[in-house]
Amino acid sequence: MLRAVEPQLEDATTVEQRPSKALPLVLSRLSEERKTRILDLGGATGTNVRFFSRYSCRLHIADLFATLVHDEPGSLEDPEADFTSLCADALDLEPEERFDLILAWDLFDYLRPDQIHSLAGLLVPHCLETTVLFALASYHKQIRARPGSYELLAPDRLRYHPTGIALRSSPRHKEPDLQRALSGFVVGQSFLLRHGQHEYLFTCAAAKGAARASG
Amino acid sequence: MAWKKPEEETQPTPTHPPASASPRPAPEVSRPSTATIGSSIVIKGEIQGDEDLTVHGQVDGKIDLKKHSVTVGREGRVKADIYGRSIRIEGQVHGNLFGESEVVIHKTGQVRGNITAPSVSLENGSKFKGSIDMEPGSEASGSSTSTESKGEGASLRSASGSSSKPDSGVAKNATTGSPVASRT
Numbered sequence: 001m002l003r004a005v006e007p008q009l010e011d012a013t014t015v016e017q018r019p020s021k022a023l024p025l026v027l028s029r030l031s032e033e034r035k036t037r038i039l040d041l042g043g044a045t046g047t048n049v050r051f052f053s054r055y056s057c058r059l060h061i062a063d064l065f066a067t068l069v070h071d072e073p074g075s076l077e078d079p080e081a082d083f084t085s086l087c088a089d090a091l092d093l094e095p096e097e098r099f100d101l102i103l104a105w106d107l108f109d110y111l112r113p114d115q116i117h118s119l120a121g122l123l124v125p126h127c128l129e130t131t132v133l134f135a136l137a138s139y140h141k142q143i144r145a146r147p148g149s150y151e152l153l154a155p156d157r158l159r160y161h162p163t164g165i166a167l168r169s170s171p172r173h174k175e176p177d178l179q180r181a182l183s184g185f186v187v188g189q190s191f192l193l194r195h196g197q198h199e200y201l202f203t204c205a206a207a208k209g210a211a212r213a214s215g
Numbered sequence: 216m217a218w219k220k221p222e223e224e225t226q227p228t229p230t231h232p233p234a235s236a237s238p239r240p241a242p243e244v245s246r247p248s249t250a251t252i253g254s255s256i257v258i259k260g261e262i263q264g265d266e267d268l269t270v271h272g273q274v275d276g277k278i279d280l281k282k283h284s285v286t287v288g289r290e291g292r293v294k295a296d297i298y299g300r301s302i303r304i305e306g307q308v309h310g311n312l313f314g315e316s317e318v319v320i321h322k323t324g325q326v327r328g329n330i331t332a333p334s335v336s337l338e339n340g341s342k343f344k345g346s347i348d349m350e351p352g353s354e355a356s357g358s359s360t361s362t363e364s365k366g367e368g369a370s371l372r373s374a375s376g377s378s379s380k381p382d383s384g385v386a387k388n389a390t391t392g393s394p395v396a397s398r399t
Contacts, residue, residue: 061347
């Protein structure tokens with residue numbers, strides 16, 4: 001049984017520091033020797049670039065939500081829009097590109113389950129059997145109308161910058177819902193946090209299956 | 216193609232006559248000159264040269280100034296790969312950036328493309344979409360990577376292995392992050 005206290009949403013303009021239980025587990029894999037390939041579905045922040053530049057890595061910043069909103073206004077709300085095609089264009093990934101870590105941040109809070117499903121289908125071909133996908137899901141009743149940005153202050157500490165002051169209702173994706181939508185991925189670990197978010201580390205079961213089949 | 220160079224700096228005229236009657240030639244100071252592409256100028260093609268460049272106009276093609284600084288001003292619109300020693304972006308660029316020493320995207324800058332440079336700085340408010348290759352060895356060369364959290368980086372590097380156990384598959388470790396919520 002899940003027993004949770006509804007946390008209060010902070011002032012919409014507040015920049016908040018938030019703890020992370022999941023990120024230290026994946027960030028501890030970064031090293032100076034082995035190049036880590038990271039796909040950041042969120043927007044670019046100088047802080048995150050500085051953080052990752054201490055390691056050997058290739059950081060691909062997709063800025064997916066902003067790109068969809070900017071390049072294809074209205075496409076996210078339009079049920080008739082070909083989200084898969086729009087999303088593929090927005091991701092703009094080379095077919096042979098593979099990632100060790102995918103940072104989705106709170107993107108799934110701003111997508112419908114069918115859109116998450118489409119996105120997952122686009123991500124799976126770029127995953128290895130060891131790829132980890134990090135995501136946040138709010139259990140607030142309301143969230144900001146647009147995704148904010150998350151800065152990595154330390155492996156276990158994030159700074160959240162809200163975008164705008166408008167609020168909207170939260171989809172409050174539950175774990176089974178996300179699991180169903182994120183086809184090809186399975187929940188490896190999850191953490192329920194005090195400030196109103198659920199952290200997930202997904203692994204790519206589809207890539208594991210493909211590796212087993214070919215190996 | 217019109218190149219607008221800043222006016223030559225003139226030597227200040229002394230208000231008093233020199234103490235010595237015999238005039239001495241002014242010592243030559245070598246200053247890197249800067250070429251400027253004005254805001255109404257459109258260039259299509261490749262730009263090469265031996266001086267720094269500031270772009271306030273539009274360039275489509277390639278900018279190849281590996282030994283010099285390249286600045287794209289606020290009004291600058293560039294669709295080109297840019298090669299420079301130091302590259303600073305305040306306007307819009309669609310293309311790859313190759314900085315010999317650094318690439319800086321200022322808060323008004325918008326870049327779509329990949330960045331290769333020992334040091335990359337993104338100011339808050341800047342827009343970037345693309346890839347950045349990072350090597351920690353570049354940190355020592357005065358890069359923007361030397362921040363207050365270096366100590367945390369050191370502890371991270373010393374942490375070997377991972378406790379995320381990706382092979383655990385669906386076995387969930389639903390650890391409670393805080394005492395406010397719990398699973399029973």
